[in-house]
Amino acid sequence: MMPYSILTAFDIVLISTLLWLAWKMLRSEDLFKAVVLFISFGLLMALAWVRMRAPDVALAEAAIGAGLTGPLFLSALRRMERLHKDERRVNIDEERKSETIFHTQQKETP
Amino acid sequence: MSYLHTSCAFIILCAIAAGMIRILQGPTAADRMMAAQLFGTCGVAILLLLAKGLDTIVLLDIAMVFALFAALASITFVRRAWHEQTGASR
Amino acid sequence: MMTLLDNVGMLCIFMGLPFFLTGTVGLLRFPDIYTRLHALTKADNVGLGLITLGLSLQADNLFIVAKLILIWILVLIASSASCHLVARSAIQKNIHPWVK
Amino acid sequence: MEQLLNGLRSFIVQKNIHLSIHGHAYLGRSVLLRFLLFSAVWFVLTGSDTASWIIGLPAVFLAIGISHVISPYPSAPLSFIGVCSFLPFFIRQSALSGIDVMRRALCRQLAVNPGLVSYTTFLPEGSARIFFVNTISLLPGTLSADLQEDRVTVHTIDKNLAIWANMQNLELRIAILWRVKLHKREAL
Numbered sequence: 001m002m003p004y005s006i007l008t009a010f011d012i013v014l015i016s017t018l019l020w021l022a023w024k025m026l027r028s029e030d031l032f033k034a035v036v037l038f039i040s041f042g043l044l045m046a047l048a049w050v051r052m053r054a055p056d057v058a059l060a061e062a063a064i065g066a067g068l069t070g071p072l073f074l075s076a077l078r079r080m081e082r083l084h085k086d087e088r089r090v091n092i093d094e095e096r097k098s099e100t101i102f103h104t105q106q107k108e109t110p
Numbered sequence: 111m112s113y114l115h116t117s118c119a120f121i122i123l124c125a126i127a128a129g130m131i132r133i134l135q136g137p138t139a140a141d142r143m144m145a146a147q148l149f150g151t152c153g154v155a156i157l158l159l160l161a162k163g164l165d166t167i168v169l170l171d172i173a174m175v176f177a178l179f180a181a182l183a184s185i186t187f188v189r190r191a192w193h194e195q196t197g198a199s200r
Numbered sequence: 201m202m203t204l205l206d207n208v209g210m211l212c213i214f215m216g217l218p219f220f221l222t223g224t225v226g227l228l229r230f231p232d233i234y235t236r237l238h239a240l241t242k243a244d245n246v247g248l249g250l251i252t253l254g255l256s257l258q259a260d261n262l263f264i265v266a267k268l269i270l271i272w273i274l275v276l277i278a279s280s281a282s283c284h285l286v287a288r289s290a291i292q293k294n295i296h297p298w299v300k
Numbered sequence: 301m302e303q304l305l306n307g308l309r310s311f312i313v314q315k316n317i318h319l320s321i322h323g324h325a326y327l328g329r330s331v332l333l334r335f336l337l338f339s340a341v342w343f344v345l346t347g348s349d350t351a352s353w354i355i356g357l358p359a360v361f362l363a364i365g366i367s368h369v370i371s372p373y374p375s376a377p378l379s380f381i382g383v384c385s386f387l388p389f390f391i392r393q394s395a396l397s398g399i400d401v402m403r404r405a406l407c408r409q410l411a412v413n414p415g416l417v418s419y420t421t422f423l424p425e426g427s428a429r430i431f432f433v434n435t436i437s438l439l440p441g442t443l444s445a446d447l448q449e450d451r452v453t454v455h456t457i458d459k460n461l462a463i464w465a466n467m468q469n470l471e472l473r474i475a476i477l478w479r480v481k482l483h484k485r486e487a488l
Contacts, residue, residue, distance in 0.1 A: 006113050006116050006117045006120055007116055009120055010116060010119065010120045010123060013120070013123050013124065013127060014123060017123075017126070017127045017130065020130070021130065024134060032139050032142070032191065033133070033134075033142060035191075036133055036142040036143060036145070036146050037133060039146050039149075039183060040130070040133060040145070040146050040149045043146075043149045043150060043153050043176065043179075044126070044149070044153075046153070046172065046176075047123075047153060047156060047157070050157065050160060050169060050172065055166060055168040055169060055172060056168075058169075058172050059168075059171065059172050059175060062172055062175045062176055062179060063175050063179070066179055066183075067175065067178070067179035067182055067183070070179075070183050070186075071182055071183055071186035071187075071190075074183075074186050074187055074190050074191040075186065075190045075191070077191055078190050078191050114210060114213075115213070118213055118214070118217055118251075121217050121220075121221070122217065122220050125220045125221050125223070125224040126224075128224050128225075128228065129224045129227060129228075131228060132227050132228055132236075138233060138295070140233050140286055140289075140290060141233060141236065143286070144227065144233075144236055144237065144240055144286065145227065147240060147279070147282065148223065148224065148227060148240055148244065151223075151240075151244040151245075151248060151275060151279065152220060152244070154248065154271065154275055155216075155220060155247065155248055155251050158251060158252070158255055158268065158271070159213070159251065159255075162255055162258065167264065170264070170267050170268070170271065171345075173271050174267075174270070174271055174274065174345075177271055177274040177275045177278055178274065178278070180275070180278050180279070180282065181277075181278035181279075181281060181282055184282035184285065184286060185281075185282060185285060187286075188282075188285040188286060188288075188289045192289055192293075218402065219398050219402060222401065222402040222405045222406060223401075223405075225405045225406065226401055226404070226405035229405060229410065230405070230410070230412065231410070231412070232414070234414060234443060234445065234455045235412055235414055235457060237443055237455075238401055238441075238443055238455075238457050239401050239405055241437055241438065241443070242394070242397040242398050242400070242401045242438065242440075243398050243401045243402060243405070245394060245398070245438065246394060246395055246397070246398025246399075247398070249391075249394070249395075263344075263347060263348075266344045267344055267345075270341065270344050270345075276438070277434070280434045280435070280437040280438055281434060283437050283443065284433060284434060284437055284443075284444050284445070284447075287443055287444070287445040287446070287455060288445060288446050288447070290445070291416075291445050291446045291453060292446070297414050297415065297416060297455060298414060299414070299415070300412070300413050300414075
Protein backbone atom coordinates (compact mmCIF):
# COMPACT_ATOMS: atom_id res chain seq x y z
CA MET A 1 0.00 0.00 0.00
CA MET A 2 2.76 2.39 1.05
CA PRO A 3 4.63 2.67 -2.27
CA TYR A 4 1.47 3.43 -4.19
CA SER A 5 0.52 6.28 -1.92
CA ILE A 6 3.97 7.84 -2.24
CA LEU A 7 3.88 7.47 -6.01
CA THR A 8 0.41 8.98 -6.10
CA ALA A 9 1.64 11.98 -4.11
CA PHE A 10 4.57 12.25 -6.51
CA ASP A 11 2.21 12.21 -9.49
CA ILE A 12 -0.11 14.78 -7.99
CA VAL A 13 2.72 17.23 -7.27
CA LEU A 14 4.18 16.59 -10.72
CA ILE A 15 0.90 17.16 -12.53
CA SER A 16 -0.03 20.28 -10.59
CA THR A 17 3.42 21.78 -11.13
CA LEU A 18 3.18 20.97 -14.84
CA LEU A 19 -0.23 22.62 -15.12
CA TRP A 20 0.92 25.67 -13.18
CA LEU A 21 4.01 25.98 -15.38
CA ALA A 22 1.96 25.67 -18.55
CA TRP A 23 -0.53 28.28 -17.35
CA LYS A 24 2.20 30.74 -16.35
CA MET A 25 4.02 30.14 -19.62
CA LEU A 26 0.96 30.93 -21.69
CA ARG A 27 0.05 33.96 -19.61
CA SER A 28 3.48 35.60 -19.34
CA GLU A 29 4.07 38.89 -21.12
CA ASP A 30 7.84 38.61 -20.94
CA LEU A 31 9.02 36.36 -23.77
CA PHE A 32 12.25 35.39 -22.04
CA LYS A 33 10.34 34.24 -18.99
CA ALA A 34 8.10 32.19 -21.25
CA VAL A 35 11.13 30.49 -22.82
CA VAL A 36 12.63 29.60 -19.44
CA LEU A 37 9.26 28.29 -18.33
CA PHE A 38 9.12 26.26 -21.53
CA ILE A 39 12.51 24.68 -20.76
CA SER A 40 11.43 23.78 -17.25
CA PHE A 41 8.16 22.44 -18.61
CA GLY A 42 10.12 20.19 -20.95
CA LEU A 43 12.19 18.82 -18.06
CA LEU A 44 9.16 18.09 -15.92
CA MET A 45 7.33 16.62 -18.90
CA ALA A 46 10.21 14.19 -19.31
CA LEU A 47 9.68 13.16 -15.68
CA ALA A 48 5.99 12.71 -16.42
CA TRP A 49 6.80 10.44 -19.38
CA VAL A 50 9.01 8.42 -17.05
CA ARG A 51 6.09 8.00 -14.69
CA MET A 52 3.93 6.89 -17.62
CA ARG A 53 6.46 4.07 -18.19
CA ALA A 54 7.66 5.50 -21.50
CA PRO A 55 11.39 6.09 -20.96
CA ASP A 56 12.05 6.31 -24.70
CA VAL A 57 9.60 9.19 -25.08
CA ALA A 58 11.14 10.77 -21.97
CA LEU A 59 14.57 10.62 -23.59
CA ALA A 60 13.24 12.27 -26.72
CA GLU A 61 11.41 14.90 -24.69
CA ALA A 62 14.51 15.76 -22.63
CA ALA A 63 16.77 15.92 -25.67
CA ILE A 64 14.46 17.59 -28.18
CA GLY A 65 11.87 19.38 -26.07
CA ALA A 66 14.12 20.93 -23.47
CA GLY A 67 17.66 20.45 -24.77
CA LEU A 68 17.26 21.54 -28.39
CA THR A 69 14.14 23.65 -28.68
CA GLY A 70 14.99 25.69 -25.57
CA PRO A 71 18.36 26.98 -26.81
CA LEU A 72 16.83 27.49 -30.28
CA PHE A 73 14.13 29.67 -28.73
CA LEU A 74 16.78 31.61 -26.82
CA SER A 75 18.68 32.35 -30.04
CA ALA A 76 15.48 33.25 -31.85
CA LEU A 77 14.58 35.63 -29.03
CA ARG A 78 17.87 37.43 -29.41
CA ARG A 79 17.44 37.77 -33.15
CA MET A 80 13.97 39.16 -32.62
CA GLU A 81 15.14 41.73 -30.10
CA ARG A 82 17.99 42.75 -32.34
CA LEU A 83 15.48 43.21 -35.15
CA HIS A 84 13.35 45.39 -32.92
CA LYS A 85 16.37 47.46 -31.90
CA ASP A 86 17.25 48.05 -35.55
CA GLU A 87 13.71 49.16 -36.29
CA ARG A 88 13.78 51.55 -33.40
CA ARG A 89 17.07 53.00 -34.55
CA VAL A 90 15.66 53.55 -38.03
CA ASN A 91 12.73 55.39 -36.52
CA ILE A 92 14.97 57.57 -34.38
CA ASP A 93 17.09 58.38 -37.40
CA GLU A 94 14.04 59.38 -39.37
CA GLU A 95 12.85 61.56 -36.52
CA ARG A 96 16.22 63.20 -36.25
CA LYS A 97 16.29 63.78 -40.00
CA SER A 98 12.88 65.39 -39.94
CA GLU A 99 13.93 67.48 -36.94
CA THR A 100 17.01 68.77 -38.71
CA ILE A 101 14.97 69.52 -41.78
CA PHE A 102 12.54 71.34 -39.58
CA HIS A 103 15.34 73.32 -37.92
CA THR A 104 16.95 74.29 -41.19
CA GLN A 105 13.61 75.34 -42.50
CA GLN A 106 13.09 77.46 -39.41
CA LYS A 107 16.51 79.02 -39.84
CA GLU A 108 15.84 79.82 -43.42
CA THR A 109 12.44 81.37 -42.96
CA PRO A 110 13.40 84.36 -40.80
CA MET B 111 9.95 -1.33 -6.10
CA SER B 112 11.37 0.51 -3.16
CA TYR B 113 9.26 3.13 -1.49
CA LEU B 114 12.18 4.75 0.32
CA HIS B 115 13.75 5.78 -2.95
CA THR B 116 10.52 7.06 -4.42
CA SER B 117 9.78 9.10 -1.32
CA CYS B 118 13.24 10.68 -1.57
CA ALA B 119 12.44 11.51 -5.20
CA PHE B 120 9.19 13.04 -4.01
CA ILE B 121 11.04 15.32 -1.57
CA ILE B 122 13.35 16.54 -4.33
CA LEU B 123 10.33 17.15 -6.54
CA CYS B 124 8.99 19.43 -3.80
CA ALA B 125 12.31 21.33 -3.96
CA ILE B 126 11.75 21.77 -7.71
CA ALA B 127 8.22 23.03 -7.17
CA ALA B 128 9.53 25.61 -4.70
CA GLY B 129 12.26 26.65 -7.13
CA MET B 130 9.56 27.69 -9.61
CA ILE B 131 8.97 30.80 -7.52
CA ARG B 132 12.40 32.05 -8.57
CA ILE B 133 11.53 31.63 -12.26
CA LEU B 134 8.31 33.55 -11.82
CA GLN B 135 9.64 36.49 -9.80
CA GLY B 136 13.42 36.45 -10.47
CA PRO B 137 14.41 40.06 -11.04
CA THR B 138 17.02 39.45 -13.74
CA ALA B 139 17.10 37.02 -16.63
CA ALA B 140 20.03 35.18 -15.04
CA ASP B 141 17.96 34.38 -11.96
CA ARG B 142 15.32 32.70 -14.07
CA MET B 143 17.93 30.77 -15.98
CA MET B 144 19.56 29.63 -12.74
CA ALA B 145 16.26 28.27 -11.55
CA ALA B 146 16.00 26.28 -14.77
CA GLN B 147 19.49 24.96 -14.02
CA LEU B 148 18.25 23.90 -10.59
CA PHE B 149 15.50 21.98 -12.36
CA GLY B 150 18.17 20.19 -14.35
CA THR B 151 20.26 19.12 -11.35
CA CYS B 152 17.26 18.11 -9.27
CA GLY B 153 15.84 16.28 -12.29
CA VAL B 154 19.04 14.25 -12.52
CA ALA B 155 18.74 13.33 -8.84
CA ILE B 156 15.07 12.36 -9.24
CA LEU B 157 15.86 10.19 -12.25
CA LEU B 158 18.70 8.44 -10.42
CA LEU B 159 16.41 7.72 -7.47
CA LEU B 160 13.56 6.55 -9.68
CA ALA B 161 15.94 4.30 -11.63
CA LYS B 162 16.55 2.46 -8.38
CA GLY B 163 13.05 2.83 -7.00
CA LEU B 164 11.18 1.66 -10.11
CA ASP B 165 13.88 -0.80 -11.22
CA THR B 166 14.38 0.74 -14.65
CA ILE B 167 18.04 1.17 -15.45
CA VAL B 168 17.24 3.07 -18.67
CA LEU B 169 16.53 6.16 -16.60
CA LEU B 170 20.28 6.61 -16.03
CA ASP B 171 20.63 7.50 -19.72
CA ILE B 172 17.91 10.11 -19.44
CA ALA B 173 19.73 11.51 -16.41
CA MET B 174 22.82 11.90 -18.54
CA VAL B 175 20.86 13.77 -21.19
CA PHE B 176 19.57 16.08 -18.45
CA ALA B 177 23.11 16.76 -17.25
CA LEU B 178 24.31 17.63 -20.74
CA PHE B 179 21.27 19.75 -21.42
CA ALA B 180 21.92 21.89 -18.33
CA ALA B 181 25.29 22.94 -19.70
CA LEU B 182 23.92 23.49 -23.21
CA ALA B 183 21.05 25.70 -22.13
CA SER B 184 23.11 27.95 -19.88
CA ILE B 185 25.89 28.34 -22.44
CA THR B 186 23.35 29.35 -25.10
CA PHE B 187 21.82 31.69 -22.58
CA VAL B 188 25.10 33.43 -21.82
CA ARG B 189 26.29 33.60 -25.43
CA ARG B 190 23.05 34.30 -27.23
CA ALA B 191 20.22 35.50 -25.07
CA TRP B 192 21.53 37.62 -22.24
CA HIS B 193 22.39 41.09 -23.39
CA GLU B 194 21.81 44.61 -22.11
CA GLN B 195 18.08 44.66 -22.70
CA THR B 196 17.25 41.59 -20.66
CA GLY B 197 19.94 42.49 -18.14
CA ALA B 198 19.55 44.59 -15.05
CA SER B 199 16.37 46.31 -16.17
CA ARG B 200 14.14 43.27 -16.04
CA MET C 201 17.28 -8.62 1.94
CA MET C 202 18.60 -5.39 3.39
CA THR C 203 22.31 -5.78 3.98
CA LEU C 204 24.66 -3.44 5.78
CA LEU C 205 25.79 -1.86 2.51
CA ASP C 206 22.20 -1.10 1.56
CA ASN C 207 21.60 0.59 4.88
CA VAL C 208 24.72 2.73 4.60
CA GLY C 209 23.71 3.67 1.08
CA MET C 210 20.25 4.66 2.21
CA LEU C 211 21.83 6.79 4.94
CA CYS C 212 23.94 8.57 2.33
CA ILE C 213 20.85 9.25 0.23
CA PHE C 214 19.03 10.66 3.23
CA MET C 215 22.01 12.87 3.97
CA GLY C 216 21.93 14.16 0.40
CA LEU C 217 18.33 15.34 0.57
CA PRO C 218 18.84 18.35 2.90
CA PHE C 219 21.43 19.73 0.49
CA PHE C 220 18.88 19.84 -2.31
CA LEU C 221 16.33 21.48 -0.06
CA THR C 222 18.80 24.10 1.18
CA GLY C 223 19.96 24.71 -2.36
CA THR C 224 16.41 25.75 -3.18
CA VAL C 225 16.10 27.73 0.04
CA GLY C 226 19.31 29.55 -0.78
CA LEU C 227 18.13 30.24 -4.32
CA LEU C 228 15.00 31.82 -2.89
CA ARG C 229 16.56 33.68 0.04
CA PHE C 230 19.93 34.98 -1.08
CA PRO C 231 20.01 38.61 -2.15
CA ASP C 232 21.80 38.75 -5.53
CA ILE C 233 22.88 36.72 -8.55
CA TYR C 234 26.31 35.80 -7.25
CA THR C 235 25.20 34.52 -3.88
CA ARG C 236 22.42 32.54 -5.54
CA LEU C 237 25.02 30.96 -7.80
CA HIS C 238 26.89 29.91 -4.66
CA ALA C 239 23.79 28.17 -3.33
CA LEU C 240 22.97 26.56 -6.66
CA THR C 241 26.34 25.07 -7.54
CA LYS C 242 27.66 24.01 -4.18
CA ALA C 243 24.65 22.64 -2.37
CA ASP C 244 23.31 20.75 -5.38
CA ASN C 245 26.63 19.20 -6.28
CA VAL C 246 27.19 17.91 -2.78
CA GLY C 247 23.62 16.60 -2.63
CA LEU C 248 24.01 14.82 -5.96
CA GLY C 249 27.39 13.47 -4.85
CA LEU C 250 25.89 11.94 -1.72
CA ILE C 251 22.99 10.44 -3.65
CA THR C 252 25.40 9.01 -6.22
CA LEU C 253 27.50 7.55 -3.44
CA GLY C 254 24.47 6.02 -1.77
CA LEU C 255 23.13 4.52 -4.98
CA SER C 256 26.60 3.19 -5.88
CA LEU C 257 26.72 1.36 -2.57
CA GLN C 258 23.37 -0.22 -3.38
CA ALA C 259 24.11 -0.93 -7.05
CA ASP C 260 23.92 -4.48 -8.41
CA ASN C 261 27.06 -4.39 -10.54
CA LEU C 262 30.11 -2.25 -11.12
CA PHE C 263 28.74 -1.13 -14.44
CA ILE C 264 25.99 0.93 -12.85
CA VAL C 265 28.55 2.39 -10.44
CA ALA C 266 30.67 3.59 -13.35
CA LYS C 267 27.64 5.14 -15.01
CA LEU C 268 26.57 6.91 -11.83
CA ILE C 269 30.04 8.35 -11.32
CA LEU C 270 30.15 9.46 -14.96
CA ILE C 271 26.85 11.27 -14.48
CA TRP C 272 28.13 12.97 -11.33
CA ILE C 273 31.32 14.12 -13.03
CA LEU C 274 29.32 15.46 -15.98
CA VAL C 275 27.03 17.42 -13.69
CA LEU C 276 30.04 18.73 -11.76
CA ILE C 277 31.79 19.99 -14.90
CA ALA C 278 28.59 21.40 -16.39
CA SER C 279 27.56 23.26 -13.27
CA SER C 280 30.95 24.75 -12.45
CA ALA C 281 31.50 25.87 -16.05
CA SER C 282 28.05 27.37 -16.47
CA CYS C 283 28.26 29.02 -13.05
CA HIS C 284 31.52 30.67 -14.10
CA LEU C 285 29.98 31.79 -17.40
CA VAL C 286 26.92 33.32 -15.75
CA ALA C 287 29.00 35.13 -13.13
CA ARG C 288 31.41 36.34 -15.80
CA SER C 289 28.76 37.85 -18.02
CA ALA C 290 27.08 39.35 -14.96
CA ILE C 291 30.34 41.11 -14.14
CA GLN C 292 30.80 42.25 -17.71
CA LYS C 293 27.32 43.74 -17.56
CA ASN C 294 28.37 45.74 -14.49
CA ILE C 295 25.90 44.10 -12.19
CA HIS C 296 27.33 44.95 -8.79
CA PRO C 297 27.28 42.40 -6.01
CA TRP C 298 24.95 43.02 -3.13
CA VAL C 299 26.74 44.64 -0.20
CA LYS C 300 25.71 44.29 3.40
CA MET D 301 50.86 27.11 7.69
CA GLU D 302 50.91 30.10 5.42
CA GLN D 303 54.68 30.43 5.67
CA LEU D 304 55.08 26.79 4.83
CA LEU D 305 52.90 27.20 1.76
CA ASN D 306 54.84 30.24 0.60
CA GLY D 307 58.10 28.40 1.11
CA LEU D 308 56.94 25.45 -0.93
CA ARG D 309 55.58 27.75 -3.58
CA SER D 310 58.83 29.63 -4.04
CA PHE D 311 60.64 26.31 -4.04
CA ILE D 312 58.55 25.20 -6.98
CA VAL D 313 59.00 28.50 -8.73
CA GLN D 314 62.77 28.36 -8.36
CA LYS D 315 63.53 24.73 -8.78
CA ASN D 316 61.60 24.24 -11.98
CA ILE D 317 60.15 20.90 -11.03
CA HIS D 318 58.33 20.18 -14.19
CA LEU D 319 58.76 18.58 -17.53
CA SER D 320 59.23 21.05 -20.30
CA ILE D 321 56.38 20.50 -22.68
CA HIS D 322 57.07 20.63 -26.37
CA GLY D 323 53.85 20.18 -28.34
CA HIS D 324 54.78 17.48 -30.80
CA ALA D 325 56.65 15.22 -28.47
CA TYR D 326 53.47 14.57 -26.53
CA LEU D 327 51.08 14.42 -29.49
CA GLY D 328 51.06 10.67 -29.99
CA ARG D 329 50.70 10.04 -26.30
CA SER D 330 47.88 12.51 -25.97
CA VAL D 331 45.98 10.91 -28.88
CA LEU D 332 46.39 7.54 -27.21
CA LEU D 333 45.21 8.91 -23.87
CA ARG D 334 42.17 10.54 -25.43
CA PHE D 335 41.40 7.33 -27.31
CA LEU D 336 41.45 5.38 -24.05
CA LEU D 337 39.34 8.01 -22.27
CA PHE D 338 36.64 8.22 -24.93
CA SER D 339 36.55 4.45 -25.37
CA ALA D 340 36.05 4.10 -21.64
CA VAL D 341 33.18 6.59 -21.78
CA TRP D 342 31.59 4.71 -24.66
CA PHE D 343 32.01 1.44 -22.80
CA VAL D 344 30.30 2.89 -19.75
CA LEU D 345 27.50 4.29 -21.90
CA THR D 346 26.68 1.17 -23.86
CA GLY D 347 27.61 -1.73 -21.65
CA SER D 348 29.11 -4.99 -22.79
CA ASP D 349 27.28 -4.92 -26.11
CA THR D 350 29.99 -5.59 -28.72
CA ALA D 351 27.80 -4.68 -31.71
CA SER D 352 27.59 -1.09 -30.44
CA TRP D 353 31.24 -0.52 -31.36
CA ILE D 354 30.21 -0.29 -35.04
CA ILE D 355 28.97 3.17 -34.14
CA GLY D 356 31.27 3.54 -31.15
CA LEU D 357 34.61 3.47 -32.92
CA PRO D 358 33.77 6.22 -35.46
CA ALA D 359 32.28 8.25 -32.62
CA VAL D 360 35.45 7.87 -30.57
CA PHE D 361 37.61 9.00 -33.50
CA LEU D 362 35.29 11.91 -34.18
CA ALA D 363 35.56 12.91 -30.52
CA ILE D 364 39.37 12.74 -30.65
CA GLY D 365 39.36 14.97 -33.73
CA ILE D 366 36.99 17.49 -32.20
CA SER D 367 38.84 17.63 -28.90
CA HIS D 368 42.09 18.26 -30.76
CA VAL D 369 40.49 21.12 -32.65
CA ILE D 370 39.17 22.60 -29.41
CA SER D 371 42.31 22.18 -27.28
CA PRO D 372 45.25 21.50 -29.58
CA TYR D 373 47.97 21.66 -26.93
CA PRO D 374 48.47 18.26 -25.42
CA SER D 375 49.37 18.52 -21.77
CA ALA D 376 51.62 16.22 -19.85
CA PRO D 377 49.72 13.44 -18.12
CA LEU D 378 48.57 14.13 -14.57
CA SER D 379 50.95 13.10 -11.86
CA PHE D 380 49.83 10.08 -9.89
CA ILE D 381 50.82 11.50 -6.52
CA GLY D 382 49.02 14.71 -7.44
CA VAL D 383 45.79 12.84 -8.16
CA CYS D 384 46.10 10.86 -4.94
CA SER D 385 46.51 13.99 -2.84
CA PHE D 386 44.09 16.16 -4.80
CA LEU D 387 41.09 13.85 -4.81
CA PRO D 388 40.60 13.61 -1.02
CA PHE D 389 41.30 17.33 -0.71
CA PHE D 390 38.71 18.13 -3.36
CA ILE D 391 36.03 15.84 -1.93
CA ARG D 392 36.56 17.17 1.58
CA GLN D 393 36.51 20.79 0.45
CA SER D 394 33.40 20.41 -1.68
CA ALA D 395 31.57 18.68 1.17
CA LEU D 396 32.60 21.56 3.43
CA SER D 397 31.36 24.05 0.85
CA GLY D 398 27.97 22.36 0.74
CA ILE D 399 27.68 22.43 4.51
CA ASP D 400 28.82 26.06 4.53
CA VAL D 401 26.15 27.12 2.05
CA MET D 402 23.56 25.12 3.97
CA ARG D 403 24.46 26.87 7.20
CA ARG D 404 24.30 30.29 5.60
CA ALA D 405 20.99 29.64 3.89
CA LEU D 406 19.31 28.33 7.01
CA CYS D 407 20.56 31.02 9.38
CA ARG D 408 17.67 33.11 10.61
CA GLN D 409 19.47 36.28 9.66
CA LEU D 410 21.28 35.75 6.38
CA ALA D 411 24.94 35.14 7.21
CA VAL D 412 26.37 36.53 4.01
CA ASN D 413 28.86 39.33 3.57
CA PRO D 414 29.69 39.11 -0.12
CA GLY D 415 32.40 40.91 -2.02
CA LEU D 416 34.71 40.67 -5.01
CA VAL D 417 38.38 39.81 -4.66
CA SER D 418 40.99 39.94 -7.40
CA TYR D 419 43.67 37.27 -7.47
CA THR D 420 46.67 36.99 -9.77
CA THR D 421 47.42 33.40 -10.58
CA PHE D 422 50.90 32.07 -11.26
CA LEU D 423 49.63 29.06 -13.17
CA PRO D 424 50.61 29.05 -16.84
CA GLU D 425 47.98 29.45 -19.51
CA GLY D 426 46.15 26.36 -20.67
CA SER D 427 44.30 23.50 -19.09
CA ALA D 428 45.84 23.96 -15.63
CA ARG D 429 44.52 27.51 -15.36
CA ILE D 430 41.08 26.54 -16.64
CA PHE D 431 40.98 23.67 -14.18
CA PHE D 432 41.92 26.13 -11.42
CA VAL D 433 39.13 28.54 -12.36
CA ASN D 434 36.54 25.78 -12.47
CA THR D 435 37.67 24.30 -9.17
CA ILE D 436 37.40 27.64 -7.38
CA SER D 437 33.63 27.53 -7.87
CA LEU D 438 33.37 24.27 -5.96
CA LEU D 439 35.39 25.34 -2.91
CA PRO D 440 33.78 26.79 0.22
CA GLY D 441 32.76 30.41 -0.05
CA THR D 442 34.38 31.23 -3.38
CA LEU D 443 33.10 31.55 -6.92
CA SER D 444 35.24 32.40 -9.92
CA ALA D 445 33.56 35.31 -11.62
CA ASP D 446 35.98 36.44 -14.29
CA LEU D 447 39.28 35.52 -15.90
CA GLN D 448 41.33 38.10 -17.76
CA GLU D 449 44.84 36.97 -18.67
CA ASP D 450 46.10 35.86 -15.26
CA ARG D 451 43.74 37.87 -13.09
CA VAL D 452 40.94 35.85 -11.61
CA THR D 453 38.06 37.79 -10.11
CA VAL D 454 36.70 35.78 -7.21
CA HIS D 455 33.33 36.41 -5.69
CA THR D 456 33.26 35.44 -2.06
CA ILE D 457 30.23 34.87 0.08
CA ASP D 458 31.99 36.10 3.19
CA LYS D 459 34.78 38.67 3.10
CA ASN D 460 36.14 37.38 6.40
CA LEU D 461 37.24 34.06 4.96
CA ALA D 462 40.94 33.46 4.37
CA ILE D 463 40.59 33.58 0.60
CA TRP D 464 44.17 34.45 -0.24
CA ALA D 465 45.59 31.47 1.63
CA ASN D 466 42.95 29.12 0.21
CA MET D 467 43.67 30.24 -3.33
CA GLN D 468 47.42 29.76 -2.87
CA ASN D 469 46.90 26.34 -1.39
CA LEU D 470 44.66 25.31 -4.28
CA GLU D 471 47.06 26.76 -6.83
CA LEU D 472 49.94 24.80 -5.41
CA ARG D 473 48.00 21.55 -5.42
CA ILE D 474 46.93 22.09 -9.01
CA ALA D 475 50.50 22.87 -10.04
CA ILE D 476 51.59 19.55 -8.59
CA LEU D 477 48.61 17.77 -10.16
CA TRP D 478 49.20 19.09 -13.68
CA ARG D 479 53.01 19.04 -13.39
CA VAL D 480 53.35 22.67 -14.32
CA LYS D 481 55.61 25.41 -13.10
CA LEU D 482 54.23 28.35 -11.17
CA HIS D 483 55.87 31.15 -13.07
CA LYS D 484 56.30 34.70 -11.88
CA ARG D 485 55.65 37.59 -14.19
CA GLU D 486 58.27 40.28 -14.60
CA ALA D 487 55.90 42.94 -13.36
CA LEU D 488 55.56 41.33 -9.97
